[in-house]
Amino acid sequence: MPNDLIVLDGSSFFVSNEAGDVEPDDPAAPSVTGLFHSDVRHLAAWSLRLNGQPTRVLTSRPADYYSARIFGALSGTKDPSISVRRERIVADGVHEDICVDNNNSGETVTVVVELRFGADFSDLLAVKAGKRMRGRTRVEVNGNEVCLVYENRGYQRATRIVFEESGRLTEQSMCWELTLAPRQKWHTCIDIGVVIDGHEVGMRAGHGGMGTVQPNMGMSLEDWMGNAPRLSAESETLRRAYQQSLLNLAALRFRPEHEGHSLPAAGLPWFMALFGRDSLITAYQALPFHPSLARTTLRALADLQADEYDDFRDAEPGKIPHELRRGESSQLGDAPYTPYYGSHDSTPLFLILLDEYERWSADAELVRELEPNARRALAWIEGPGDRDGDGYLEYQTRSKQGLRSQCWKDSWNSVLFADGRLADPPIATCEIQGYAYDARLRTARLAREIWGDAALADRLERDAAALRERFNRDFWIESRGHYALALDGSKNQVDALTSNTGHLLWSGILDRDRAGLVVDRLMAEDMWSGWGVRTMSTQDAGYNPIEYHNGTVWPHDNALIAEGMRRYGFHDEAATLVRAQLDAAEYFEYLLPEVFAGHPRSDTMTPVEYPTACRPQAWAAGAPLLGLRTLLGIDVEDGGLTVRPHVPPELGRLGLTEVPVRGQSRQAT
Known part of the structure; x- marks a missing residue:
């Protein structure tokens, strides 16, 4: 895990690569990446694509132990005109801000921003042992929200993802097609909530970005x-x-x-x-x-x-x-x-x-x-x-x-x-x-x-x-x-x-x-x-x-x-x-x-x-x-x-x- 980006708070932790992405596990080599809450993986996939490509990482580091900032750019060009900033806060659930900026081009550009997601709801002990879960997962899409639900013998966990900006939402991804004028920025927020037996763990980070929350402890x-x-x-x-x-x-x-x-x-x-x-x-x-x-x-x-x-x-x-x-x-x-x-x-x-x-x-x-x-x-x-x-x-x-x-x-x-x-x-x-x-x-x-x-x-x-x-x-x-x-x-x-x-x-x-x-x-x-x-x-x-x-x-x-x-x-x-x-x-x-x-x-x-x-x-x-x-x-x-x-x-x-x-x-x- 030395090169991973780790953000944690209370019973939750989020482990991604330096780009902020979580790629689906290789069944032959399971990893401890994703969003975990109370011993369960609530996100097993979470990756951002610009024009179908992973972002090129420029800087990636924690801001403190419960938040992180990632600065990147459009891949595939020597001097990319499109930059991207991701800011992530773990606060029981997760709040993530994405900002795409046409900051280096004198021309209007079109860029497709896609966020891919998925959950396997693996027990942390099962991840460690390389085992798969035995229950069933379903996906519910409703407007700008998607809910990933897992059930097994009366046990239930779910992940609720709420997107601020409308786009093309499917059971696996949200896609936004952007047209940005020179120096124009586009920003959106995503909230990820954890649901246990039908009760959502209250998100302590709303729209507004970094610095809006403190750890859920008696002492800041x-x-x-x-x-x-x-x-x-x-x-x-x-x-x-x-x-x-x-x-x-x-x-x-x-x-x-x-x-x-x-x-x-x-x-x-x-x-x-x-x-x-x-x-x-x-x-x-x-x-x-x-x-x-x-x-x-x-x-x-x-x-x-x-x-x-x-x-x-x-x-x-x-x-x-x-x-x-x-x-x-x-x-x-x-x-x-x-x-x-x-x-x-x-x-x-x-x-x-x-x-x-x-x-x-x-x-x-x-x-x-x-x-x-x-x-x-x-x-x-x-x-x-x-x-x-x-x-x-x-x-x-x-x-x-x-x-x-x-x-x-x-x-x-x-x-x-x-x-x-x-x-x-x-x-x-x-x-x-x-x-x-x-x-x-x-x-x-x-x-x-x-x-x-x-x-x-x-x-x-x-x-x-x-x-x-x-x-x-x-x-x-x-x-x-x-x-x-x-x-x-x-x-x-x-x-x-x-x-x-x-x-x-x-x-x-x-x-x-x-x-x-x-x-x-x-x-x-x-x-x-x-x-x-x-x-x-x-x-x-x-x-x-x-x-x-x-x-x-x-x-x-x-x-x-x-x-x-x-x-x-x-x-x-x-x-x-x-x-x-x-x-x-x-x-x-x-x-x-x-x-x-x-x-x-x-x-x-x-x-x-x-x-x-x-x-x-x-x-x-x-x-x-x-x-x-x-x-x-x-x-x-x-x-x-x-x-x-x-x-x-x-x-x-x-x-x-x-x-x-x-x-x-x-x-x-």
Whole structure:
């Protein structure tokens, strides 16, 4: 998607080529182009032709994340007299302006302007899998309007296209035959509306063109950027990465239809939906910058917390959801994403974020409001999440369509032994035990200080201490000098060396005398690529520098590891990780991707792109923000902001002002 023109807003995104066109899919090579809304493609074809030819692109770029401008000319001539301008706004639906100008000719010219359209209403998951839809599509033409309708077993989606100027309208195209005098311009507007089960999503962009709308969020883009802390930095890389991270997070905000809260979607294109783990980690990363993101994320996920067992959706009482989808397969019950609960880490991460949010915001009211949800989450950790009652959280899907791996590395082959064998479930990955440890301690604080339940607080602290002792005994592999990736279904140590162990630093579950050993192994040549910590050691049989979770480098993963190193006092190593990620960001135009390849920096000299990585992606966008927190050493302790900076000399002076801390503005320099 690097050369595509992408415009997004809320639950909608529009991906076209640089000319602004969407060409019908090649069945042998389906693409993620078109207009998508709530996991469904509402336009699969949208292309402009002048005299039967595509326009020659002169300039094409986004104006901001929800609008774009394209300047082109008539193809086929050396000095074309006809120019064309397209302006597009995505605002729930789409508003597009087309302007054709006879600006270079001294003569009257005739030009045929044709706009071709079509919709396949493919479920985004079906597009990803290369599958076709099973329902029926019909087209209704009425005056200057055309409605493309899809139906299947009571499920219905439609796209309504309204043309301002009359022309020759068919079921596939609108055509205008223009006669333009010298210097004469012709302009028209088109509105594209999304219809779900007979109800049209309200268009927020009417006739009038660019600049008439703002994102459908509680905070405008201008306010979002203006309310963020002010960064002062000598490093241009740091300044640009900071600005781009804030912009990316603004772009990824969306409102799931029935929740009413804005929270970050996981990433474009495949994951423009609610993902519990991703939203929780992203909100954590953004806390010193935009704490409101955590508040809305916590509320949205609390609303969707499971209250019953459902094998198809891997649901259990108290469990926080993994993924919510609105496409055909989910709405018809063919897929389990309504929502799906197959992540074993979202629930402890919910408790971690709830505590960290209160530390930064002083929002005890929300903590009291969500106390029932927090207690149910805790009950899940102590109950269904621990399948065999051994004190560890183990996962195993019960759904025929469930995820085999339910840790953050959720690809099917992400939990391997050092010799390359696949571990059998139920699986207890190491980092999830760390999250559970941290969640107990954080919930104990909330229980003692806000809920007034000292007995619960005391018990949770005892349980956390017991878990820490047990974990450091059962997961340590003396012969290899590192912690196990996991325990498999037979309680064997899964002995591959992976970046999961770095999350143990972040959670604080490690014994102090072993923390240095973990840091040393993560910074050794087999784990350290030069751009970051790899997800798997090059010495293990499963390693592949472009395998999704077995050798690549993930920015969010490295950000959490760096923050964990800071927690244990390894400031130089933490700064090295942050600096490497900033170096990588320069090669990605400061828009860090979800993941990139694990090739050694000394071999490639530039980071190697992963072929299907999401950009923008929420927790990759949040990684530079957490990196700033790590470099400045900022925390909220005893109700005040503490600052213990450790900034590499090559980054120069660095500081943040107007940092929101418990309702007041502070500075960190």
